Amino acid sequence: MIPSLGYAVLLIIGSFVLNLVVSKIRFNRKYKFPNVVPGWPIIGNMLDVPYPAGMWGVDMAKKYGEMFTLNIGGRRLVYLNSSRVVTELLEKRAAIYSSRPYRPMMSEIMSGGARIVLMGYTDKWRNQRKIMHSILNGKQSEKKFDDELLNFILGYTGTLGEYQFNPLKSPADVFTWLSRLPKPLQWWRPFGEKFCETHVAMFQKEYNILLDKMNKGIAKPCFAVDVLHGAAKKEFEISDVEKIYTWTSLIEAGSDTTRVAVLQMIAGAACYPGWARKARDLIDEVCGQNAERLPNLADRSRLPYISAVVKETLRWRPFLQSGVPHTLTQDDEYEGYKFPAGTEFSWNAYSIALNDKEYSDPLRFEPERFMNDDLKLPAKGHCRRICVGLNVGANNIWIAAACILYCFDIEQDPEHPIDQFNTLWEEPTKPPFKVRFTPRSQAHIDLIEREGNIALATDY
Template sequence: MAPFTFIFLALSFVSYVTWKVIEASRRNKIPTALKKLPGPKGYPFIGSVPDVPEKNGFIKFADWSKEYGPIYQVNLAGTNHVWISSDQIAKDLLAKKGSIYSDRPHISALIDDNRTSAQKFANVIMRESEKALFHRYPEIEAKRMLVELLEEPDRYNHVLESFVARVTCRLAWGRSEASDELKQRTRELLIAVSPTGALGNKLPFLMALPDWLSPTKAWERRRARTERSFFETMQKEVEKDAREKKAPQSWMKIFLDSRSKWDFQYELEGAYSVGMHGIAGALTIAAPMQTFCLAMCFYPQYLPMLHEELDRVCGDRLPVAEDRPKLPFLRAIIRECLRWRPPVPTGIPHSLTQDDEYNGYHIPKGSVMHPLEWAIGRDPSIFPDPEAFNPLRWVEPGWPTYQEPLTQFPTIINCTQFGYGRRLCQGQTVADEDLLIGIGSIAWMFNISKQRGPAAENTSSHSIGMNENASISQEELNTGIEKSKSRTTMEDVLLSKYTYPGAFPASRDEEEEKAPKEAKEFSKFDPANIDPTLDFSTLLIAKPLPFKFELRPRDGKRAERVRKLFQEGCEKGEYTDSREFWGHNQGKGKPCGWGKV
C-alpha cells in the first residue's frame, strides 16, 4: 500500500474515532436528578460489539433485558442503542411521544438514503388495494406456487419467496415479470441497511473514502444506481401501458392517475415510494411462511387441526379472501408464527431527535430505539410457556391472548411486529392477505413433516408422495420434476455464482455428504445445537435457513386440480416468466446490474 494511501486511511480513522469520542462525551452528560440507563459497560471505542454474536444477536439483547431491566442501553461502536423489551414502555415512548421518537436511524453504509414512507400515499394505496381484495393477486399466484412446490419441493425456499415477490410486483406495477429483480434489489438493500451486513455499517469511516479506496462504498454506489434505474424503468413501463389503456391495477397506476395530489418533494419520489413499498414486502412476508414449515415439523399436532378447518370451510377448492372470517385457526397459526419466530426480531428501529427522560432515566438525543420484538413476544405474563409454538393460545378461552369475536380475532393487524407509532408498517394488510392465502394454500395442499429414517436420505430433499387413491400417477409427477430440473432460470444462473444470506451455498450438498448422518436432517446450529429451530439468517430480516423436510400432497385429486387451474391461467396469459434487466450475466462489470451479495 502506498504511503499516501496509508496516511489517508489513518487520518480518516483517527477523525472518525475523535468524532465518536466527542459524541460519547456529550451523551454521557446526565442532567441533574436523572440517572443513566443501565446496560453493559463495554470496551473503549467499540463498546459491546464483541459481546454480541453475529448469529441470533437478538437473543443476547433479550438476555441483557433480564439482567438490566425492560429498558437499557448498549454502546455499539460509538452509537447508543436503547433496547425495550416491554410492550407498555414501547407504547409510552415510541407511540405516545412519536413527535420525537419517529425519525429514521442513520444508516452509515447508504450514500443517499432515498427510502421514503410517503405516509399519505401509502395510506391510499394500501386502502385501495384492500378494498379491491388486492386484485386477487395472492390467489392467482398461489396456484403457480403450489405447482412449483409439486415439481421442485427441494426449492421450497425459492418458491415461497417467489410467490411473495410476484404478488408484490403485481401490486406495485401490475405485472410479475420483475419478481426476480425485485428480490435482488431487496437482498442488496437488506445488506446495505443491516448492522451485520455491509462493512460500512461496521466501519463507517470507510464511507468517507473515495470509491477506488473503499470497495464497500463502490458497491453501495452501484447498488443505489441500479435501484434508481430499476424504479425509473418500472414507472416508464406502467406509463406506456396506461397510455395504451392496458395498465393493470397497481400502486404505480394509482400514482400516475393523480400524480399532482401527493405533494412529493422530488421528481422520482413517486417511483421510489412504489419501489420501496415493494422492497419492504418482497422477502419479509416469506419469512413467516418458511417459519410455518418449520413449526409444522416440530409441532405436528397442529397440522391435522388446520387441515380439518380448511376442509370444512373450503372443501375441494383453494382458500380465498372471503374465507377469512371462517378460518380462525389458520389466522392463529399465522399470528403464532410471527410471535414465535418474528421476521424482524430486533424490531423496527426509531431514532430520538432530542434528549428525553423516562421514569427518572436519561435517554440521549440520537439514540437508536429498538422495540425488541423477540423479548416483547416472550413476556410470560402474556404468553405462558413462550418458547413453545402454540396457536391455541389465540383461540381457546382462558389464555391471556384470547379475544372475541373469532370472526375477527386473532389477527396480525396492528400486532407489535409491525412497529409502533409513526413507524408502523403501512403494508401490514398486504402481509395479512399474502400469509392467509399463501399458508392456507400450502396447508390445503400438503402434508408437512420431518424426514423419517434412513430411507428418506436416499430421496430428494423433500419427498413427493401420493396416497393410494391418487388420480395422478407417480410417473407423471416424476416427468414433471425432471422437466422442471432441466429448466434453467435467471436466478439459477446468477445464484450459482453469487450466494446471499439465507441461500444454500453452492457446495452445500457436498458438505452434507461429508457430514454425520444425524446432522443431515436440519442445518447444524451452534452453540451446541441448542435448538435446531433457531438456525436463522444473520441480517435484519431473520428467517429460518433452508432445511430438509417432507412435503407430500394430501391426495392426488388436489394435485390434479391445482395443475389444471394453473394450466387454465397460463392459457389466459395470467403467468409470465421473469425477465432480465441488465443484459448478459445481469450486468456484471457494467454500471448497473446485480452486485455480489
C-alpha cells in the same frame, strides 16, 4: 522557541482532553440510561452484536433486563425487551420516537435518499407514508398485487439486511463523520453507488414498461399504477426517483416479509403438527375434502383459526429478529431514565416472543392463544411498530398459509431436524431448513396444477 511550541501543543491537547472530560461529566449528570453493557474503547459494543441477533437478544435480555443500552461506535442504542416498554415509547410516544438514524451509506448512497424505511421523520417521509397509506389500506389491499421485480428483489434483500443490522458492513453508518472524508478516500462508496445505480436502472426499466402499458390503456390495476395516477393528478409532490422507490419499496416489503413468515409457518407446522391438522380439517369444512377449490380471502369469516395461525406465525418467530432502530428527536424522560435527542431505540423481538411472562409456553406454535377478542386486529399482541402495509402483509400470509395447509401434509425430516432458534430465515438464496412436503391426494395435485396454470397465464 521549540520548547514554547511544545508547551503550546501540550496545552492545546490538555485543554482538549479536559474539555472532553468535563463534557462527559456534564452529560452523565444530565442523562441516565438503562443498564449499560460494557464494551471496548471507541467502538463500544460494535463487535458484540451478531447478525441475525435473535437469540443473542434473548440472552442479553435475561442478563440485563427489560431495557439495556449499547454503545455502537459512540451512538447509544437502547434495546426494549418487553411489550410494555415498546408500547409506552415507540407507540404512545411515536411523535418523537419515529425518526431514523442518519445512515449515509445505506440511505443516501445505496438508496438515493428515497427508501422510506431508512428516512428520518421528515416531510419527504410523511409524504411517502401518506401515499402508501392511501394505496395499501381499505378494500384495495385485498385485490392488488404486483410481481414485476420479485426475483430481482429477493436477490438483494439479504444484502440490505446485512448492511442494516451488521455494523461491520457499513462503517460510515456507524462512524458518520467518515462521510465527510473526500470522496476518493471513502472506500465504501463505490459499492454503494454501484448498488444504487444497478437498482435504479432495473426499476427504471420496469417503470418504463408500466408507463407504456398505461399509455396504451392496458395496465392492470396495481400499487404502481396508483402511485403514478396520484402523481399525475398532483395529489402529492414526488420526484421520479421517489416514484420508483415508493412502489418498489411496497414490493420489497410485501414480498420478503411474506416469504419469511410463510417459511416460519411451515416450520411451525412441521415441528408442531397437531395445529396444522386442525387447520386442515377446518379448511376442509369450507372448501371440501376432495379439493373442490382453494381457500380465498372471502373465506376469512368462516376460518378464524387461520387468522389465528397468521398471528401466531408473526409471534412465534418474528420475521425481524430485532427492529430497525428509531431515533429520538428531542430529550425525553421515562421511569427515571433521561434520554438525549439522537438516542436510538430498537425492540428486541425474539426476547419478547420467547418470554414466558409475555406468552404462556412461548416455545410452542399454538394458534389457540389468539382465538380471542383481538383476533381481527393483526398487530394486536405483537411488539412491532404498526407498518403501513400491515393489512396487505397479513392478507398475503393468510392466503398462503390457508392454501399450503389445505393442499399439503408437512413433516420434519427426521435426519434433519429444524433448528427452531438459530435458523437464518432471512437468507433468500437457499432453503433455511429441510422439510417433507406431501400432496394430500391426486385431486389436490390437480387443483394446484390448474390454479398454477391460470397464474402463469395471467398478464401483469
